[in-house]
Each structure stands twice: as structure tokens, then as C-alpha cells.
Amino acid sequence: MDVTLPEETLLEMYWIMLLSRRLDERAWALHRQGKIAFHISAIGHEAAQVGAAYAIRRGYDWIAPYYRDLTLMLALGYTPREFMLSLMGKKGDPSSGGRQMPSHWSLKRANVISHSAPVATQTSHAAGIGLAIKLRGEDKVVITTVGEGSTSQGEWYEGVNWAAVHQLPVVFIIVNNLYAISVRQEQQMAVRNAADKALGLGLPGVSADGMDFLAMYQVMKEAVERARSGGGPTIVEAKVYRITPHSSDDDDRSYRPREEVEQFKQRDPLSLARQRLEKEGLLSAQKVAELEQRAKEVVEDAVRFGESAPYPDPEEAAYPVYAEEVRHA
Amino acid sequence: MPEMTLIEAIRQAMDEELARDERVFIVGEDVGKRGGVFRATQGLYEKYGPKRVIDSPLAELSIVGVGIGAALYGMRPICEIQFADFIHPAFNQIVNEAAKMCYRSNGEWTVPMVIRAPYGGGIGGGLYHSQSVESFFTHVPGLKVVIPSNPEDAKGLLKAAVRDPNPVLYFEPKKGYRLIKGEVPEGEYTIPLGKAKVSRPGQDLTLITYGMTHYYALKAAEMVAAEGIETEVIDLRTLLPIDKETILQSVKKTAKALIVHEDTLTGGYGAEIAAILAEHAFMDLDAPIKRLAGPDVPAVPFSHPMQDWFMPNAQKIAAAIRELAAF
Ligand SMILES: Cc1ncc(C[n+]2csc(CCOP(=O)(O)OP(=O)(O)O)c2C)c(N)n1
Ligand SMILES: [Mg+2]
Numbered sequence: 001m002d003v004t005l006p007e008e009t010l011l012e013m014y015w016i017m018l019l020s021r022r023l024d025e026r027a028w029a030l031h032r033q034g035k036i037a038f039h040i041s042a043i044g045h046e047a048a049q050v051g052a053a054y055a056i057r058r059g060y061d062w063i064a065p066y067y068r069d070l071t072l073m074l075a076l077g078y079t080p081r082e083f084m085l086s087l088m089g090k091k092g093d094p095s096s097g098g099r100q101m102p103s104h105w106s107l108k109r110a111n112v113i114s115h116s117a118p119v120a121t122q123t124s125h126a127a128g129i130g131l132a133i134k135l136r137g138e139d140k141v142v143i144t145t146v147g148e149g150s151t152s153q154g155e156w157y158e159g160v161n162w163a164a165v166h167q168l169p170v171v172f173i174i175v176n177n178l179y180a181i182s183v184r185q186e187q188q189m190a191v192r193n194a195a196d197k198a199l200g201l202g203l204p205g206v207s208a209d210g211m212d213f214l215a216m217y218q219v220m221k222e223a224v225e226r227a228r229s230g231g232g233p234t235i236v237e238a239k240v241y242r243i244t245p246h247s248s249d250d251d252d253r254s255y256r257p258r259e260e261v262e263q264f265k266q267r268d269p270l271s272l273a274r275q276r277l278e279k280e281g282l283l284s285a286q287k288v289a290e291l292e293q294r295a296k297e298v299v300e301d302a303v304r305f306g307e308s309a310p311y312p313d314p315e316e317a318a319y320p321v322y323a324e325e326v327r328h329a
Numbered sequence: 330m331p332e333m334t335l336i337e338a339i340r341q342a343m344d345e346e347l348a349r350d351e352r353v354f355i356v357g358e359d360v361g362k363r364g365g366v367f368r369a370t371q372g373l374y375e376k377y378g379p380k381r382v383i384d385s386p387l388a389e390l391s392i393v394g395v396g397i398g399a400a401l402y403g404m405r406p407i408c409e410i411q412f413a414d415f416i417h418p419a420f421n422q423i424v425n426e427a428a429k430m431c432y433r434s435n436g437e438w439t440v441p442m443v444i445r446a447p448y449g450g451g452i453g454g455g456l457y458h459s460q461s462v463e464s465f466f467t468h469v470p471g472l473k474v475v476i477p478s479n480p481e482d483a484k485g486l487l488k489a490a491v492r493d494p495n496p497v498l499y500f501e502p503k504k505g506y507r508l509i510k511g512e513v514p515e516g517e518y519t520i521p522l523g524k525a526k527v528s529r530p531g532q533d534l535t536l537i538t539y540g541m542t543h544y545y546a547l548k549a550a551e552m553v554a555a556e557g558i559e560t561e562v563i564d565l566r567t568l569l570p571i572d573k574e575t576i577l578q579s580v581k582k583t584a585k586a587l588i589v590h591e592d593t594l595t596g597g598y599g600a601e602i603a604a605i606l607a608e609h610a611f612m613d614l615d616a617p618i619k620r621l622a623g624p625d626v627p628a629v630p631f632s633h634p635m636q637d638w639f640m641p642n643a644q645k646i647a648a649a650i651r652e653l654a655a656f
């Protein structure tokens with residue numbers, strides 16, 4: 001293996017991808033059963049996220065995520081129980097207390113800032129955090145994620161430009177899954193790689209195979225180290241594929257051929273990771289079965305926990321509009 | 330007359346306008362093969378091709394900005410903003426460019442353009458798929474703002490908006506897309522912008538509303554009618570320019586006014602109506618003007634109990650009617 005990571009770390013990375021996948025599948029099932037209103041999936045994106053998470057100092061560095069980052073969030077210590085609270089709009093959801101739609105993250109204890117649904121708004125926040133880190137002379141790094149379609153927003157260019165001009169410690173991850181809902185990359189941008197946009201903004205831009213967790217880790221590691229050591233920002237493009245429809249409200253049959261989806265499933269990041277670790281002798285069929293069993297139990301527990309949790313009281317919606325009212329929340 | 334849903338009427342209006350005038354084209358996110366995330370443009374890409382139904386990059390500012398440019402050149406763009414909540418990146422183009430073009434060029438340049446956007450909550454969309462944004466734009470002279478409440482009006486108003494020589498914001502109550510059904514006249518017709526409609530006559534009080542809350546208002550009026558309260562309901566249809574005459578005529582008759590909207594209370598559109606009534610109908614009023622609006626929180630929360638707390642509905646409106654009628 002070309003990446004030197006301890007055996008336990010590699011297995012931990014695999015475990016997080018596996019857990020993310022099983023939780024995600026369960027969310028789709030809950031939606032089909034009419035038990036939740038909405039789900040937006042990370043299936044196909046897990047390797048890119050776990051690769052990014054392990055390249056930073058978790059709990060020390062800062063994160064401005066987007067809605068597909070379930071795996072990243074789990075790697076940062078977000079729990080399956082918390083995810084279920086968010087999916088079900090239950091009291092105690094740490095991201096928003098049931099205010100936001102599921103997968104609109106925030107987790108202060110892990111330095112994850114709250115993001116909204118209007119895409120690319122988090123990009124300039126990441127630049128701002130990078131600016132504050134630089135002003136304070138600290139060695140923290142910010143990573144931020146965004147879909148390739150969302151890099152069409154003026155907001156995105158403005159945020160990256162700031163970081164490039166001021167050489168801020170930010171890694172801008174573009175998660176390129178070829179589609180923004182139904183709109184393909186070619187209708188979104190004239191460059192071949194989303195990372196090529198870096199050329200016009202004056203920072204390095206690198207593309208990584210986001211289906212391979214170690215390839216992603218390696219590219220991220222370099223970018224994060226450059227940022228930490230004062231070398232400035234980088235754009236990292238993770239080439240992935242969204243294996244599911246855009247969200248539980250989408251039907252992807254009208255805009256992409258089934259054969260294409262099947263073809264990308266051949267490169268399912270979870271299977272690729274398993275094959276790779278089996279080849280290294282770190283995983284066996286028996287070990288995988290054990291992990292699967294454990295994932296099943298964790299997911300079961302989370303669902304039970306979510307289902308038995310209370311809803312917020314209606315009146316909670318009145319607060320906290322202003323900081324002085326936080327005590328009511 | 331055929332019955333159809335609100336969204337079918339909107340689709341039919343666009344279909345007919347695309348067929349009628351080759352300058353008309355549609356631009357927005359996912360409007361092509363996907364037919365829009367709500368399927369408002371379904372089938373139009375197949376019928377008119379990629380030059381008339383254009384999938385834009387994911388960038389609202391340029392959907393509007395490019396629309397303005399094309400309009401200046403003589404086209405008639407229909408811009409779709411996927412959710413009203415995502416119109417804010419385009420605020421600069423709408424408010425500083427589209428709205429001010431005619432005035433600043435002393436009439437040399439005008440912007441005949443429609444911007445369509447689904448608005449409103451009650452669909453589990455949380456803070457960013459539920460917003461009512463009309464009052465940001467009703468404050469801006471140079472724009473027209475239209476909000477239909479039923480299929481017949483939706484079709485006629487949209488066709489009129491496409492033919493209007495000004496920038497028209499056309500907000501669609503998305504919760505009503507498939508919920509609200511109604512008969513639509515056969516053949517060609519338009520409904521003039523700037524004209525409100527008395528959608529239910531009554532003697533006891535006037536209820537002024539628009540869009541989704543109009544649907545609830547009619548239900549509420551029905552409920553209280555059983556108790557002997559006769560509510561006159563006014564559907565504004567166009568918020569800018571506002572039809573003062575219809576409102577004043579009704580309030581002078583009933584002497585009581587209830588204004589209902591889903592958008593939040595403070596600085597909401599109801600404040601303008603209340604001011605018009607206070608200025609021009611003060612002596613005719615038998616009770617203070619009453620407003621029922623969304624509570625002053627930043628947006629509609631996702632979780633059901635909190636969403637319900639926020640949303641107006643027929644019961645809440647009926648309670649407000651009873652209170653006002655008893656004054
Ligand atoms: C400003 C804005 N406009 C439109 C939307 C609606 N929308 C949500 S996700 C999405 C597509 C995003 O595609 P991409 O950036 O490629 O990310 P992906 O979902 O593919 O991961 C769109 C159009 C939005 N959330 N924000
Ligand atoms: Mg994408």
C-alpha cells in the first residue's frame with residue numbers, strides 16, 4: 001500500500017464508510033415506509049469523505065460542510081442516534097433542534113459550522129474562518145465541501161478568490177458526481193475538471209479519485225499540510241458518482257441512463273475499499289461479517305432511539321431568534 | 330370547461346406562450362429533461378427543444394441577469410427560480426437592474442421578463458424550501474408581483490405576465506400545485522395584472538388575502554358561514570401594482586377588515602394594505618384592522634409540530650374571523 005497509515009486507522013476508515021452506508025440505506029427504507037419526510041444521500045460519496053476526514057486533525061481543524069457529508073460527519077464524531085433525531089425532526093437533534101431539514105449539519109463540539117440549503121454560501125464562511133485563523137497566527141486548517149454544480153455560483157468564486165488572495169489555510173473540496181440534480185457537468189462548466197477552475201483564481205487545483213479512499217486521503221493530506229504550513233489554499237476535486245437519486249424527492253430515470261448508474265456501481269467505493277483491504281490481508285470475509293453485524297446493531301439502536309424520542313414542543317419554534325433568547329432554546 | 334390542477338394550468342400557460350411567440354423561452358435549473366423539480370415544465374423540452382427550454386448552470390444571479398440581457402435584445406424570457414428561497418442570489422439583478430432599467434434609461438430600455446418561483450411552506454421543507462419572499466419585492470417600484478390562487482387565474486395571469494412589457498415576479502403557491510384544482514376556460518384568454526377579485530361575497534367583514542392562504546380563507550369563510558358570519562373574500566392576485574379600488578369598495582361596505590398572509594408579520598405585505606385602509610377608509614371602519622400572518626421568526630421550521638405552529642390554516646383564519654366579527 002502506497003499510503004502509510006496504521007492498520008487500525010485503515011480499519012476504522014472502512015468501518016465509518018460501512019456504517020455510513022448502512023445508515024444511509026436505512027434512511028431510504030424509513031422514507032419508503034413513510035416514517036421520515038426527506039433524505040438526501042451520501043451513497044457513492046463515502047470514500048471521498050472519509051479520505052478528507054482523516055487528512056485533518058479532527059476536533060482541532062474546522063469544517064464547513066454540505067448536505068451530502070454524512071460519512072464526514074460520522075468521522076467527526078456525529079453519532080447515528082443524532083442522525084436519526086435529525087431525520088425524524090425530533091427534539092435534541094444537535095444540528096438545529098428540528099428546525100432544519102435532515103443533513104443540514106452543524107456540530108459545534110466538532111468545529112462544524114451550521115450551513116443552509118442555498119448552495120455555496122458556506123464557501124466564503126470557510127474563507128472567513130481561514131482569515132481569522134491567519135489573523136490569530138494559529139496553525140488550524142479549514143476544509144469546506146460543495147457539489148460541482150454549486151461551483152457555478154458567484155458566491156463560490158468570491159470565497160475561493162479571497163482565500164487565494166490572502167493565502168488562507170483553506171482546502172476547498174469540490175465533490176464532482178457529474179450531476180447537479182439533472183444537469184450534467186458539461187452544461188454546468190466548460191472546463192473538463194472542476195479543479196481546473198483553480199487556474200483562473202490563482203491557487204493549486206488537484207483532482208482525486210474520490211471512489212478510492214486512500215487516493216483521496218493522499219491528495220487531501222498534501223493540501224492540508226500546505227495550508228497548515230502557510231502555503232495557502234488548494235482546490236481538491238473528488239471525482240465520485242451519486243449512486244442514488246438526488247434526494248427522496250427525485251426520480252433520476254428521466255435524466256440519466258440506468259446503464260450509467262450500473263457502470264458506476266462497479267466502482268462502488270465501499271466494495272473498492274473492501275477489496276483493497278482484503279488484498280492487504282487486513283480484512284477477511286469473517287471480519288467483514290462481524291463489522292456488518294455491528295453496523296446492523298448500531299443502526300437498529302439508532303432507529304429505536306430516534307423513534308422513542310419526543311418531538312419538539314410547538315412553542316419551541318418561537319426561539320431563539322436573537323442571541324439573548326438562546327436560554328429559551 | 331376542463332378541470333385541472335394549479336401546476337397543470339401553469340404548464341399550459343407556458344406551453345401556449347411558447348407556441349404563440351417564438352421570442353419566448355424558458356431558462357432555469359433542471360427545467361429541461363427533468364421538467365423542473367416540481368414538473369412545471371414537463372414535456373416542454375421534448376416539444377420545443379433545448380433552444381427554447383434551457384437548463385441553466387446552478388446560478389440564480391445569472392439566470393436573471395442573462396434573462397435581462399436577452400430581454401433587452403428583444404426576447405421574452407421566462408426565468409424559473411427553483412424555490413423562492415433561492416431567489417436571493419439574484420436580488421441584485423432583480424432590484425438594481427430589472428426594476429430600474431426603464432426609469433434609468435428614461436424609457437429607452439425595458440425588461441419584458443417573467444421570473445417564476447414556487448413559494449410557501451407546509452410541505453416539510455424547513456427554512457429554505459418554505460419561504461414567502463413577496464414583500465422584499467413589493468417594495469420595489471418597477472417590478473410587478475403576481476401570486477395566483479387557483480388554476481384559472483394562474484393560467485390567465487401567467488400569459489398576461491409573459492406579454493407584459495415589464496419585469497414580473499410570479500410566485501406560485503407550491504403546496505397548492507396539486508392540491509388546488511379548478512375549471513379552466515377553454516381557448517385563449519388572459520387576466521389583466523393589477524386587478525383583484527371578490528372571490529366570495531359577504532356583508533359582515535372583508536378578508537383580504539392571496540395565494541395559498543386564499544385557499545384556506547375560502548374554507549374558513551365556509552366554516553363561519555355555518556355560524557351565520559358572512560365573509561367577503563378578496564383575492565388580490567396582483568400585489569404590485571395593488572388594486573386599491575376593489576379593497577376599499579369592499580371595506581367601505583363591510584366596515585371590518587382582516588388581512589391574511591403566510592409571510593411573517595412585521596413589514597409584511599399586510600402592513601401596506603392596513604396603511605391603505607387607515608388612510609382611505611378610516612371613517613368607514615367599525616373595528617381595528619386585523620392581521621393574521623406568519624409569526625416573526627426567521628423561517629418555517631422543519632419538524633412537524635413547529636411547522637404547524639408557524640403555518641396559517643383554515644382553523645386559525647376562522648378563529649380570526651370570529652374574533653373580528655364579534656367586535
Ligand atoms: C442557491 C440554490 N439554488 C438551487 C438549489 C436547489 N438545489 C439543491 S441541490 C441542487 C444541485 C446541487 O448539485 P451539486 O452542487 O452538483 O451537488 P450534488 O447534489 O450533486 O452533490 C440544487 C439545484 C439550492 N439548494 N440552492
Ligand atoms: Mg453534483
